[in-house]
Amino acid sequence: MKKEWNVVEVLRQSRHDWLNKIQLIKGNLVLNKLERVKEIIEEIIIEMQHEAKLTNLNAFAFAELLMTYNWQARRFRLEYEVLGDVCDLSSYDEELADWCRQFFYVLEENADGNGDNYLSISIEVKENVRFFFDYSGTITNVSSLEQWLRNHMDGTAIFVEMFEIHNEEMTIVLKINM
Template sequence: MKPKKITANEILRHSMHDFLNNMHLIQMNLDMGRLDEAKNLIRKYSLKCNQFFDVNNTGLYNTNELLQMFSWTYNKVTLEIQTSLQKRGAERYDVLLKDYLERFIQSIYPLFRGYKEQLLKVHILTNETLEIHVDLKGDWSPYTWIEETFNGLFRMEKEVNTESQIKFKLIASERLE
């Protein structure tokens, strides 16, 4: 399944639509006197913005673009992003990482079945090296790993491959500066 190509105008339209929906949800909670819920929503949206800037600051611009536009392209999957970023300098891994993540989701997407929620968690860590932890939970037909050569930039640690969970790590081959 090929993802839908999105124009700059569509990106802006989606962004403005999401922004307005978020503001209306906060306003609704304030109007109902649910201050704690409104504060939690503000924290949630602020965290999402901080994660965007954190991923950009590591140099993963293309990967960040894929992750930020993910729900618009792959609406059968809920994406949850986590970041634990302490170092910069991951630029050389960016295109390869984005391409691999895109090929992974494109290969599993047609295998989804039923109406069960499909949840993809991507945790990006930079300490001494760049690590990407991927955990997909849901319901799909059997999945065959995409055999990849990462040109020596990454090694993959496969952890789980069942009809309800796929879990793996991509670990950069060199330390970040």
């Protein structure tokens, strides 16, 4: 699942993403849809603020995973946001990145490849750090996901606090014991 990105590939993909955003703005300007242009620019600003907060968590393997996930063909689209102040998660970085890689793999295996599937991750930084995973899309094998999540409910610093799964949606709360 993990692809090693070299600097040129990262710059190429980043340039591609930015060109898509600029073309979207340019197309709406041509159509004189100025309100939509303002919305797109505001969305970009918010996305960049969340990216900055994500990198400021000092969990670089985790940040790389989230920031590059959509660069390859996947069964679901990933988006994320960071809520609250930032903190230093460097000591949890590898475990958090590994947990997410494994979870994404299991989710990919159980997501319907023909549907519109989305996973939104909200990272809430307060006195504790919690990760809220909200999935919308078709799940082909609910029991497989349930079993995987049950196996990750205790035992480490990072654990599943609660989850709820249905055929077309799922919510998971992941917590770091700090």
